[in-house]
Amino acid sequence: MTAAVARPGRRLVQPSILPGFPLAIGITLAWLGLIVVLPLIALALRPAEIGLSGVIETLTQPRVLAALKLSFGLSALAALVNAPLGLLIAWTLTRYAFPGRRILDALVDLPFALPTAVAGIALTAIYAPNGLIGSLAAQAGIKIAYTPLGIFIALVFIGLPFVVRTLQPVLEDLDTEVEEAARTLGATDLQRTTRVVLPTLFPALISGVSLAFARAVGEYGSVVFIAGNMPLKTEIAPLLIVIKLEEYDYAGAAAVGLAMVGAAFAILGVVNIAQNALVRRGRA
Structure with a gap:
């Protein structure tokens, strides 16, 4: 030695x-x-x-502000929706045995396997006014495709696997004896879930939500087809960067991209601080 x-x-x-x-x-x-x-x-x-003044002028344009607000707002909302949905799916796949479980488990990875453009075309075909679900929604006066609602659905679709795959290993390693001990001490199902299981899962859940948010902010292929791409309404920030590149406004495109990177780093930094606080609290 x-x-x-x-x-x-x-x-x-x-x-x-x-x-x-x-x-x-x-x-x-x-x-x-x-x-x-x-x-x-x-x-x-x-x-x-273009200098600092040019960057500020670019980022304060109504079209740029609308695109950034749409991308970050819907990405955050989609990530928050994926939190309980991903937790439910991960719990079902981990804790229950039923026919077709392996097939369902494989389907979770479908957004990973599909090219983003193919996913966008498929979602548009389903949720368009003449699509399978879009036509039913149209009868109720709801338009899905080419609206922020369509973008939101696409972001939920591509972000869900991150939450599920982050939670599954933690659920598999979770000691069920702790839950049985809580049951023996008289804890109800709700108490065991909220006081025993969820505190253990919170750090992993935050990680999964962060990954889903980060993926959604920069998503392009699966969103551009269903978005409609109307300036100030359904135009996402990644598409605006592509448009500026096509106009040879490389500095403007870089300014928008830099703003997205800075905002994403700031949000993820806050999330990591919260995650570390939860971990330290759990160890205390």
Whole structure:
């Protein structure tokens, strides 16, 4: 066994059990730098062409503000709806055995497997006024496709697997003996759910909701077909970036993209702080 190395004026340094750490950390940092850091730096530098005043002017345009509000607002709403829906599906797939469970479990991954454009076309065909569900809704005076409601449905569709797949491993590892102990002590089903199960699931649930939100904010292919793409009404921010690129307004597109990245980082930072607080509270 290798002894810890003592250095004058320093604490004992325990050698790593795994060999090759310098090479591993070097490859990790280089890969992340090329794939993540450099694109973000380029995104941050490109708006400098139009200056701070140009960036502010771009981001305060009514069309840009409407697109950002629509994308972030509907993404947050879809992620919140996916929270109880994903929890219910994960609970059903984990705790119950029934015919067709494996098929249902595989269907959860369908939004992952489908190309986003195919998903958008399929959703549009279903929810359009002449579609299977859209025609029934039209008879009740409800229009789904080419409205914010259609965008919301598409975002729920693509975000649901993130919540389900994040919760499933936690539910599978959850010790049922704790629930049985609570039952023995006289806890009702509601008390066992709210005081035993849910506190354990909250950190994973927040992670799943965060992933669903992050995916929804940047979603393009599955939304652009069902959105209708009407400026100030159903135009999402990713589509507006594409439009600016087609107009050769690269600095303006980068400014909108940078605003989306900044807002997403801020929201996810708050979510991570809340998640860590819940974890520390659970350990206390």
